[in-house]
Amino acid sequence: MTKSVAAPEIFQIPLDQLDPAIVPPGAKPGSSEFDQAVIMHYALRYAEKGWQAMVTVNDGFVRVLAIPQQGMDPKDYVQGLLRNGFLEDALPILQALDGMIEDAEIAYNLGICFSELGQTA
Numbered sequence: 001m002t003k004s005v006a007a008p009e010i011f012q013i014p015l016d017q018l019d020p021a022i023v024p025p026g027a028k029p030g031s032s033e034f035d036q037a038v039i040m041h042y043a044l045r046y047a048e049k050g051w052q053a054m055v056t057v058n059d060g061f062v063r064v065l066a067i068p069q070q071g072m073d074p075k076d077y078v079q080g081l082l083r084n085g086f087l088e089d090a091l092p093i094l095q096a097l098d099g100m101i102e103d104a105e106i107a108y109n110l111g112i113c114f115s116e117l118g119q120t121a
Contacts, residue, residue, distance in 0.1 A: 006068040007077050009046075012061045012096040029060075038062050056100050063096045075105070087113050 015029045015038075022041040027034040035057040046053035046066040053066040065074055074097065081090040094110040097103070114121055 005070055005072045008068070008071050008074045009051075009064065009066040010074055010078075010093045010096050012063040012092065012099060015057070015060050015062060018062060042066075054100065059099060061096075061099060063100045065097065065100060075103075078106075078109070082109060082113065087117055091117065 018038065023034050023037040027037060038057050039055045039062075042055045042062065042064050043053050046064075049068070051066045051068050051071070053064060055065075056063045067074065074093075078090050078093050078097070081087075081093070090109075091113050094106060094113055097106045098110050111121070
């Protein structure tokens with residue numbers, strides 16, 4: 001019997017669209033207080049479910065990569081989406097990953113995805 005493997009959750013949210021309740025009053029985007037509050041919010045949200053989360057705050061976005069305990073590798077997940085033609089689903093994931101990690105394969109696939117969808121970066 002094979003074990004079930006869960007998909008990761010990968011997304012990005014513009015900082016101006018965050019729920020203001022997750023940051024202390026007066027904390028401004030770009031301040032360490034703001035960044036730490038946002039990172040802790042998402043890290044704890046996933047830790048409560050037993051997931052591991054990588055959270056970054058930069059370039060006007062919060063980006064989250066959360067992997068369940070029996071989770072699939074994020075690159076394998078997005079590659080599967082691309083191979084099966086789910087370009088619209090893969091695009092925001094590629095954008096989030098590209099904003100979080102330096103990875104030539106992610107950057108290449110993001111460019112190809114934009115091209116195939118007739119969009120520009």
